[in-house]
Amino acid sequence: MxxxxxxxxxxxxxxxxxxxxxxxxxxxxxxxxxxxxxxxxxxxxxxxxxxxxxxxxxxxxxxxxxxxxxxxxxxxxxxxxxxHIFGQTPLEKIHVYEWLNYLSTTAHGQIIAEIWRTERFTNNKEIYPQLRAKGY
Incomplete structure (x- = not known):
């Protein structure tokens, strides 16, 4: 590209x-x-x-x-x-991908969703506060 x-x-x-x-x-x-x-x-x-x-x-x-x-x-x-936004060496690039995968799968996909998109986990609005608290 x-x-x-x-x-x-x-x-x-x-x-x-x-x-x-x-x-x-x-x-x-x-x-x-x-x-x-x-x-x-x-x-x-x-x-x-x-x-x-x-x-x-x-x-x-x-x-x-x-x-x-x-x-x-x-x-x-x-x-x-x-x-060089992904680093200069192959190992630096590998660590950038490692961090991006963690952020997209764990931090963003689970923790942030619990706080801002609780409806992804349940339709029971009564437990939204508990899910948000877990995300924090």
């Missing part, structure tokens, strides 16, 4: 969501990019057509749609290898 700094990238993001991470990564690389608001709870039909999973981040690069945090960050790192 290659891109030039003249080829704009588009990042779909939402305030307070994990899409903040690729936003920072793009700023660090110096790549030209556009931000498109895809606010949680207010996703448009256009956004759903781009990403049926209805989740951010979404990166559009060279007309390719890239979803999921590790893939989005890998695309950014590949587009700007001189920025």
């Amino acid at each position: 290659s891109t030039s700094t003249d080829t704009p990238l588009t990042l779909f993001w939402s305030p307070g969501a994990c899409s903040f991470v690729p936003h920072v990564a793009l700023c660090e690389t110096g790549l030209k990019f556009d931000l498109v608001l895809a606010k949680v709870g207010h996703r448009t039909k256009e956004f759903e057509a781009i990403n049926p999973k209805r989740r951010v981040p979404v990166l559009v690069m060279n007309n390719e749609i890239i979803t999921e945090m590790a893939a989005v960050l890998t695309a950014i790192a590949t587009a700007a290898p001189e920025a």
